Amino acid sequence: MNEQSTQLRFRAADTLVSAIEERIRNGDLRAGDPLPPEREIVRDHGVSRTVVREALRILASKALITARPGFRPVVARLGYDAALDAVGSVAAQLLEQPDGVRNLFDMRVRIEASLARDAAKSATSEQIEEMEAALEANRAAIPDTKLFYETDVAFHSVLHTVPGNPMLPALHRAFTAWLAPNWIKMPRLPKRNEINYEAHKAIFDAILRRDPDKAETALRDHLDFAWNQVSDIIEGARH
Amino acid sequence: MNEQSTQLRFRAADTLVSAIEERIRNGDLRAGDPLPPEREIVRDHGVSRTVVREALRILASKALITARPGFRPVVARLGYDAALDAVGSVAAQLLEQPDGVRNLFDMRVRIEASLARDAAKSATSEQIEEMEAALEANRAAIPDTKLFYETDVAFHSVLHTVPGNPMLPALHRAFTAWLAPNWIKMPRLPKRNEINYEAHKAIFDAILRRDPDKAETALRDHLDFAWNQVSDIIEGARH
DNA sequence: AAACCGTTTTTGTCATACCAAAACTGAAGG
DNA sequence: CCTTCAGTTTTGGTATGACAAAAACGGTTT
Numbered sequence: 166m167n168e169q170s171t172q173l174r175f176r177a178a179d180t181l182v183s184a185i186e187e188r189i190r191n192g193d194l195r196a197g198d199p200l201p202p203e204r205e206i207v208r209d210h211g212v213s214r215t216v217v218r219e220a221l222r223i224l225a226s227k228a229l230i231t232a233r234p235g236f237r238p239v240v241a242r243l244g245y246d247a248a249l250d251a252v253g254s255v256a257a258q259l260l261e262q263p264d265g266v267r268n269l270f271d272m273r274v275r276i277e278a279s280l281a282r283d284a285a286k287s288a289t290s291e292q293i294e295e296m297e298a299a300l301e302a303n304r305a306a307i308p309d310t311k312l313f314y315e316t317d318v319a320f321h322s323v324l325h326t327v328p329g330n331p332m333l334p335a336l337h338r339a340f341t342a343w344l345a346p347n348w349i350k351m352p353r354l355p356k357r358n359e360i361n362y363e364a365h366k367a368i369f370d371a372i373l374r375r376d377p378d379k380a381e382t383a384l385r386d387h388l389d390f391a392w393n394q395v396s397d398i399i400e401g402a403r404h
Numbered sequence: 405m406n407e408q409s410t411q412l413r414f415r416a417a418d419t420l421v422s423a424i425e426e427r428i429r430n431g432d433l434r435a436g437d438p439l440p441p442e443r444e445i446v447r448d449h450g451v452s453r454t455v456v457r458e459a460l461r462i463l464a465s466k467a468l469i470t471a472r473p474g475f476r477p478v479v480a481r482l483g484y485d486a487a488l489d490a491v492g493s494v495a496a497q498l499l500e501q502p503d504g505v506r507n508l509f510d511m512r513v514r515i516e517a518s519l520a521r522d523a524a525k526s527a528t529s530e531q532i533e534e535m536e537a538a539l540e541a542n543r544a545a546i547p548d549t550k551l552f553y554e555t556d557v558a559f560h561s562v563l564h565t566v567p568g569n570p571m572l573p574a575l576h577r578a579f580t581a582w583l584a585p586n587w588i589k590m591p592r593l594p595k596r597n598e599i600n601y602e603a604h605k606a607i608f609d610a611i612l613r614r615d616p617d618k619a620e621t622a623l624r625d626h627l628d629f630a631w632n633q634v635s636d637i638i639e640g641a642r643h
Numbered sequence: 644a645a646a647c648c649g650t651t652t653t654t655g656t657c658a659t660a661c662c663a664a665a666a667c668t669g670a671a672g673g
Numbered sequence: 674c675c676t677t678c679a680g681t682t683t684t685g686g687t688a689t690g691a692c693a694a695a696a697a698c699g700g701t702t703t
Contacts, residue, residue: 175473176473176686176687177686177687178686179473190500202652202653202654203653203654204652204653212687212688213686213687213688213689214688214689215454215457215686215687215688215689216686216687216688218454218458218654218655219457219458219461222458222461222462222465223461223465226461226462226465227465227493227494227497228494228497229497234414234415234654234655235653235654235655235694235695235696236654236695236696237653237654237696237697243497243498243501244501245498245501248494248495248497248498251491251494252490252491252494254466255466255467255487255490255491256487258466258467258468258482258487259482259484259487259571261429262482262483268569268570268571269571271567271569271571272515272569272571272572272575275514275515275518275519276511276514276515276518278518279514279515279517279518280514328510330507330510330511331507332498332507332508332510332511333511336511415655415656416655416656417655441683441684441685442684442685443683443684443685451656451657452656452657452658453657453658454655454656454657454658455655455656455657457685457686473685473686474663474664474665474684474685474686475664475665475685476665476666476684476685644703645702645703646701646702646703647700647701647702647703648699648700648701648702649698649699649700649701650697650698650699650700651696651697651698651699652695652696652697652698653694653695653696653697654693654694654695654696655692655693655694655695656691656692656693656694657690657691657692657693658689658690658691659688659689659690660687660688660689661686661687661688662685662686662687662688663684663685663686664683664684664685664686665682665683665684665685666681666682666683666684667680667681667682667683668679668680668681668682669678669679669680669681670677670678670679670680671676671677671678671679672675672676672677672678673674673675673676673677
């Protein structure tokens with residue numbers, strides 16, 4: 166029984182990972198199912214529990230399973246949100262690099278500028294109505310700083326639904342989460358909210374007028390304004 | 405010595421991860437340095453080797469260390485490339501989802517369209533010269549299909565250097581790597597190369613003429629053409 | 644059907660042991 | 674003085690066995 170034939174050039178855990186990965190992929194283990202107990206995997210695959218635990222850790226880091234301490238790991242419903250969650254810790258490293266926040270924000274601006282153009286060119290009337298509703302909610306929330314932030318995010322999030330690419334909303338949520346720690350430090354006053362609402366309105370109006378150039382510049386102005394507000398804070402926070 | 409005070413609500417490995425993360429962040433362990441041997445970490449932190457190994461695995465999945473089987477783990481030089489490498493396995497999952505490749509490709513098109521606009525608006529003369537050189541190399545490689553692919557990638561890669569955001573080249577490399585498995589199946593003939601070269605030239609000319617709209621549409625046409633070539637293949641390959 | 648309680652699993656962790664490959668050491672040779 | 678190579682020590686990869694605490698299970702009572 167003792168198969169201590171150690172140290173080829175692969176880790177036993179890696180081959181176990183592939184085996185379980187396969188069972189997930191071919192439907193033997195379905196999303197939401199709990200994985201077999203560690204000892205059962207030990208028996209079935211003839212490896213030690215050490216190896217099994219390592220394999221489970223790797224699967225978790227690949228977002229194939231979710232493993233809360235103390236509970237049975239369950240097969241994750243792999244989607245864009247879960248995937249971006251899984252890379253969150255890596256993204257956090259990036260944000261600590263010189264200009265990390267700036268560079269990531271630049272990526273966001275690029276994506277969203279593209280979305281503004283798209284919306285101006287091809288948003289359906291339903292989508293425009295959705296945007297209008299979000300804009301109105303945003304206006305109503307001007308006095309309530311906390312609510313304003315939420316409706317602000319919601320307005321931008323509508324833009325991300327226009328092209329029908331499910332990666333976009335997921336990416337927006339990820340960007341929002343990653344950048345939030347810097348954003349919440351930004352002083353939020355009703356006066357500022359007013360300015361931001363007007364910016365949202367300008368973007369919406371350009372989309373309504375089907376003017377892609379105007380929509381893009383309005384959006385860029387809006388985000389540049391927000392950037393200027395936080396960039397000072399980030400400078401100061403640099404350790 | 406036996407501190408078998410198990411099972412709070414967090415794992416011992418996670419706190420160990422934080423401890424080592426801290427030592428990396430504050431410069432105690434610098435990029436390229438090997439980590440202390442597992443047994444030394446065991447002594448210093450009063451945990452078992454099981455926990456140490458789990459922690460190392462987690463650090464590796466966070467791209468903070470690189471751990472080849474059989475060798476001492478070394479502190480990774482954290483950069484955008486390493487980070488995107490680390491998320492590669494997650495990205496692979498995404499590509500297997502329905503329309504995964506299409507959606508990822510759409511993201512790429514958005515980014516690159518934005519780059520074409522940027523280049524038309526604000527590329528320096530040095531950058532334009534670089535693009536011209538890349539274009540010429542691309543033209544010269546038309547008869548050599550393999551070389552053409554390389555110069556094709558190189559031409560696009562120049563676009564990614566224009567805004568000076570180091571995330572962009574890294575992302576381009578990542579996209580190229582992730583999409584490569586589908587791309588290499590595309591039939592590559594000198595005739596096709598000719599068409600693609602002309603498309604590159606059209607993009608470059610638009611940039612030269614400082615016409616952002618034209619640059620964007622030229623680039624979109626180019627990528628749409630490429631997409632049409634591979635989309636059939638992907639349909640067939642769907643398991 | 645819901646709440647309670649005792650029993651059985653199961654996870655998280657520790658300790659120890661062994662093999663084979665890597666890292667280190669020092670002598671021999673250029 | 675540097676290189677080469679064999680011998681020794683260290684270290685990573687894995688297996689086994691053990692145990693506490695929490696979770697899952699099952700049956701009983703309300």
